[in-house]
Amino acid sequence: MGNWERLVWNQRDVLLAGLAVTVEVCFIAFAAAIVGGLMLCLARIYVAPLRPLAVVLIEFFRDTPIYVQLIWVAYAWPELFGFPNSFYTAGWLALALQSSGYLAETFRTGIEGVPRGQREAAFAVGMSPIQTFGRIVMPQVALSTAPSIVNQFTVIVKSSTLISVITVPDLMSQSQRLVNVWYEPIEILTATAALYILFVFLVSLSGKLLADALRRRYGLAAS
Amino acid sequence: MPEALKQAFDLSLFWEYRAILLQGLLFNAMVFACAAAVALSVGLGAALLRVNRLLPARWLGTLHVEVFRNAPDYIMLVWVHFVLPLLISKLIGQRVEFHPFLSAVIALCFVYSGYFAETFRAGIQAIPRGNLDAGRAFGMSEATILWRITLPQVVRRMLPEALNQFVSLFKATTIVSLIAVPDLMYNVSMVTQQEMRPLPLYTGAALTYFLIIFVLASGVRAFSERWRRKILA
Numbered sequence: 001m002g003n004w005e006r007l008v009w010n011q012r013d014v015l016l017a018g019l020a021v022t023v024e025v026c027f028i029a030f031a032a033a034i035v036g037g038l039m040l041c042l043a044r045i046y047v048a049p050l051r052p053l054a055v056v057l058i059e060f061f062r063d064t065p066i067y068v069q070l071i072w073v074a075y076a077w078p079e080l081f082g083f084p085n086s087f088y089t090a091g092w093l094a095l096a097l098q099s100s101g102y103l104a105e106t107f108r109t110g111i112e113g114v115p116r117g118q119r120e121a122a123f124a125v126g127m128s129p130i131q132t133f134g135r136i137v138m139p140q141v142a143l144s145t146a147p148s149i150v151n152q153f154t155v156i157v158k159s160s161t162l163i164s165v166i167t168v169p170d171l172m173s174q175s176q177r178l179v180n181v182w183y184e185p186i187e188i189l190t191a192t193a194a195l196y197i198l199f200v201f202l203v204s205l206s207g208k209l210l211a212d213a214l215r216r217r218y219g220l221a222a223s
Numbered sequence: 224m225p226e227a228l229k230q231a232f233d234l235s236l237f238w239e240y241r242a243i244l245l246q247g248l249l250f251n252a253m254v255f256a257c258a259a260a261v262a263l264s265v266g267l268g269a270a271l272l273r274v275n276r277l278l279p280a281r282w283l284g285t286l287h288v289e290v291f292r293n294a295p296d297y298i299m300l301v302w303v304h305f306v307l308p309l310l311i312s313k314l315i316g317q318r319v320e321f322h323p324f325l326s327a328v329i330a331l332c333f334v335y336s337g338y339f340a341e342t343f344r345a346g347i348q349a350i351p352r353g354n355l356d357a358g359r360a361f362g363m364s365e366a367t368i369l370w371r372i373t374l375p376q377v378v379r380r381m382l383p384e385a386l387n388q389f390v391s392l393f394k395a396t397t398i399v400s401l402i403a404v405p406d407l408m409y410n411v412s413m414v415t416q417q418e419m420r421p422l423p424l425y426t427g428a429a430l431t432y433f434l435i436i437f438v439l440a441s442g443v444r445a446f447s448e449r450w451r452r453k454i455l456a
Contacts, residue, residue, distance in 0.1 A: 063436040064429055065397040072429040075421040080227050131384060158295035165401060172298060185305040191297045200293040 003184065008191045018174030019195065025092045025163060025170060026156050032096035037103025044104065045111060045118055057071045061101025070094040074166045091163035097161065099152050106148045123221035143214055150207035154200050171195065230422050237427030240414050247407035254396045254404065258331035259389055263331060266339025273344050293338030293387050303330040304402045327399035335392050336432035342384050379454060382449035389438050397432065
């Protein structure tokens with residue numbers, strides 16, 4: 001147990017600092033992915049001229065491996081678009097892009113799941129399209145897609161390990177730094193893996209509980 | 224900016240290195256094939272543990288699924304490559320090292336066996352009890368029941384889901400470049416270091432992967448729809 005104390009417990013500040021960066025990046029990416037996904041989805045469904053572009057973007061984000069996207073955003077985008085100008089931004093941006101593609105499809109399923117009759121009823125009582133969307137469609141979409149959205153967060157956390165490759169000082173990168181200092185990977189890497197697994201487990205557990213709660217409360221057929 | 228755009232999609236450099244890049248893609252395919260085969264078998268094993276009558280077996284199966292489904296691919300890869308050989312060395316008292324290719328296959332197999340186990344389990348539990356009872360009444364052994372009654376139905380039911388997971392597994396093979404398996408992404412990085420032109424090379428890599436996975440994923444989607452309509456309806 002001496003090794004565990006020396007290599008993991010005594011290094012807890014470093015590891016926790018890494019964990020803090022991981023959590024921060026994941027939440028930024030998650031928020032950006034929800035906004036981006038919603039925009040892509042709305043463009044795809046409601047804005048006819050933008051539909052082809054939205055479809056191409058959604059497919060591209062979904063069907064390109066996250067590692068490839070990350071490297072592409074980090075090393076090709078600065079030349080191509082002039083940003084992102086830090087690896088930190090590139091990290092969360094790549095994570096957000098990937099998830100926005102998936103979330104756009106999730107939102108689309110949710111929106112298409114709202115019965116047509118409800119929209120017609122809203123128009124019949126004189127609601128504007130925006131009111132209909134904000135008061136009739138969106139609340140139901142938010143409920144029915146909430147569990148999938150939480151699941152997408154687990155994907156972000158898992159993919160976030162890769163941002164260590166572009167030198168963002170997240171948990172993965174701190175633990176690899178410790179390994180390079182001490183040359184004793186067993187305890188450090190096992191502890192890191194356990195931390196990640198626990199983190200992802202807690203997130204997916206809360207997603208499951210949320211799905212159950214919503215089903216009980218609103219009788220939704222949550223996925 | 225249009226100049227940069229022109230450069231990004233100037234794939235002549237990418238084309239120039241096609242031999243080495245194709246070789247890399249072949250490595251992706253090999254890692255994928257090996258990991259998929261092993262992950263399927265391990266996944267089936269874990270699923271059988273989870274539906275076992277013995278409580279400890281069920282615990283073991285659940286532990287397997289929860290650990291590996293919640294583990295990020297990359298940390299598993301690093302752990303298998305750097306920690307597992309040391310643990311084995313300590314156990315057998317002899318120095319062991321894993322070839323990067325082997326580590327890649329083991330790591331991806333671990334992670335995806337967790338996903339496959341859940342798919343198998345859902346399929347197994349969807350089979351009516353009567354089918355198994357009928358098999359027993361005919362005097363079939365448990366193994367025969369598994370092989371002739373359970374598995375054919377499970378495979379039919381899980382096929383669309385499993386194909387999706389295969390596509391995810393293929394996407395995940397890109398990270399094996401990080402432990403120096405010479406796959407497409409690894410070779411692209413090598414060429415980039417030589418040519419100092421990340422823009423066209425990384426764009427080319429992203430487009431290549433996108434095309435391959437888009438074709439695979441669309442094929443799977445079309446196939447699954449047909450399959451659900453015709454076979455499962």
